[in-house]
Amino acid sequence: MNTRRTKCSLCEREIWYPHAQCIFHSGVSKSVEEFTDAFLEELERVNRSDTIKKFSCRSFIFPDNLQLENLFFSKDTSFDNASFGQNVSFSKTKFVGETSFRNTRFLGKISCNRTHFVGPSFWYGRFEDDAFFDNVYFENGSYFGNSRDNTYFGGRTSFRDARFARKIAFENIRFAQVTDFLRADFLGSARFNSVEFSQEASLHLTHFLEEASFLNITHKKTLYLSSMFFEKPARFHNIDFNNVLLKKSNLEEVEFLSCTWPIIQNRKAVFDEAEIYDKVKPNRNLEAETTLGLEAKFVEVGHIYKRLQMNFEKYKSYAEAGDFYVGTMEMRRKIIACKGNMLWRWLRQNLLSLEGWYRNISKYGQSYFRTLIWMSLIFTLFAIFYLLTGFRNEPNEQQMHPTIINYEISELFRKDIRTLSADYTEALVISMFVFTFQRNMPYKLSIESQIISVLEATLSASLLALFLLAIRRKFKR
Numbered sequence: 001m002n003t004r005r006t007k008c009s010l011c012e013r014e015i016w017y018p019h020a021q022c023i024f025h026s027g028v029s030k031s032v033e034e035f036t037d038a039f040l041e042e043l044e045r046v047n048r049s050d051t052i053k054k055f056s057c058r059s060f061i062f063p064d065n066l067q068l069e070n071l072f073f074s075k076d077t078s079f080d081n082a083s084f085g086q087n088v089s090f091s092k093t094k095f096v097g098e099t100s101f102r103n104t105r106f107l108g109k110i111s112c113n114r115t116h117f118v119g120p121s122f123w124y125g126r127f128e129d130d131a132f133f134d135n136v137y138f139e140n141g142s143y144f145g146n147s148r149d150n151t152y153f154g155g156r157t158s159f160r161d162a163r164f165a166r167k168i169a170f171e172n173i174r175f176a177q178v179t180d181f182l183r184a185d186f187l188g189s190a191r192f193n194s195v196e197f198s199q200e201a202s203l204h205l206t207h208f209l210e211e212a213s214f215l216n217i218t219h220k221k222t223l224y225l226s227s228m229f230f231e232k233p234a235r236f237h238n239i240d241f242n243n244v245l246l247k248k249s250n251l252e253e254v255e256f257l258s259c260t261w262p263i264i265q266n267r268k269a270v271f272d273e274a275e276i277y278d279k280v281k282p283n284r285n286l287e288a289e290t291t292l293g294l295e296a297k298f299v300e301v302g303h304i305y306k307r308l309q310m311n312f313e314k315y316k317s318y319a320e321a322g323d324f325y326v327g328t329m330e331m332r333r334k335i336i337a338c339k340g341n342m343l344w345r346w347l348r349q350n351l352l353s354l355e356g357w358y359r360n361i362s363k364y365g366q367s368y369f370r371t372l373i374w375m376s377l378i379f380t381l382f383a384i385f386y387l388l389t390g391f392r393n394e395p396n397e398q399q400m401h402p403t404i405i406n407y408e409i410s411e412l413f414r415k416d417i418r419t420l421s422a423d424y425t426e427a428l429v430i431s432m433f434v435f436t437f438q439r440n441m442p443y444k445l446s447i448e449s450q451i452i453s454v455l456e457a458t459l460s461a462s463l464l465a466l467f468l469l470a471i472r473r474k475f476k477r
């Protein structure tokens with residue numbers, strides 16, 4: 001007797017004659033027209049039914065070039081364990097219930113342009129090719145990956161202008177190609193945890209209304225965290241900021257923990273600055289670039305440092321705050337020297353600006369040691385000047401006639417060492433009196449020496465001020 005089954009082994013539907021399963025579950029190559037007709041009929045049946053609570057597309061095998069556009073899924077929908085072929089489109093389709101794509105495989109490109117999801121979960125999903133979620137509206141909590149299962153995006157992935165109305169989590173995800181969140185809006189809390197970007201990735205112009213956290217983010221190419229806006233405090237934990245652009249993001253309320261920063265001249269810096277000096281620019285795939293003149297770039301980077309400085313001061317991380325303060329000042333120093341030829345720019349940066357001298361003398365108030373070196377340099381150097389400009393000691397009981405000491409420059413090299421060191425010691429005493437603002441020194445200075453001493457006293461006063469400032473900074477920490 002013929003006991004041929006008429007029901008699909010995976011569901012209760014009629015088999016797709018002459019195959020063993022229904023058209024949805026059959027692994028046999030199928031025409032997209034025939035499949036679409038059957039699918040739309042099934043969708044219609046589910047949407048109209050009062051008893052069916054969930055549209056189960058579990059383990060469905062979808063054909064290539066499937067267009068499920070402008071549709072309406074009124075029930076919860078499950079695509080768990082389903083597999084999609086090449087070129088699937090859900091554009092402008094609305095899923096009113098919860099949609100789950102657990103362990104779903106997308107073998108080709110998927111487009112969800114202007115799709116409306118209510119709480120989709122893509123757990124342990126595999127997107128083998130490009131995935132476009134541009135302008136998608138995620139009405140409820142949405143989950144891409146979770147703490148146990150990893151999701152893989154093998155092609156270019158885009159969430160441009162997507163709107164996440166509630167909580168969103170991207171966890172345990174690897175984006176193998178260029179990834180773009182340009183202008184995405186996160187209205188609920190957002191969590192990016194253990195996300196790997198293998199190529200360029202951009203969160204340029206994203207907007208976060210609630211708490212945002214970026215934990216354990218790894219990236220192999222440029223990561224654009226630029227022009228991001230955080231309304232509430234955000235957390236950046238365990239991120240390497242080499243190759244990360246931060247310009248125009250409001251970083252005042254961001255908590256940075258266990259992060260690595262690029263190092264420029266022994267200070268923690270941002271990649272935006274390193275990039276200015278980097279002559280070889282890599283090819284850019286993303287729209288986060290701003291083409292600015294040199295001066296405007298320094299201004300922009302200066303703003304980043306200012307924000308980071310304020311941030312780290314707030315969290316009482318004074319070492320970093322100090323480094324970013326130096327960054328702010330370095331940008332100011334570079335801004336004033338953007339014009340002219342190389343020599344002029346060098347002079348302006350180093351010798352012909354207050355910023356330049358502030359840096360030379362105390363590393364912008366960060367190094368009292370550097371100031372101390374300058375103080376000893378000025379103190380010993382001016383003693384030589386006094387030898388050259390002349391002075392005499394005051395007559396006293398032992399010595400009726402004053403000794404006049406006034407060297408020619410050449411004498412500095414000809415005098416025997418004993419006389420020279422004796423005279424230099426006396427000049428050092430003068431220098432010390434002047435340097436420490438002592439009156440009644442036992443020497444009479446020539447007019448030239450008096451002029452020199454005014455100069456020394458002025459320098460001494462300035463250095464002392466800078467020294468005290470640096471010491472104060474040190475102890476404030």
Ligand SMILES: [Zn+2]
Nearest residue numbers: 008011022025
């Ligand atoms: Zn079936």
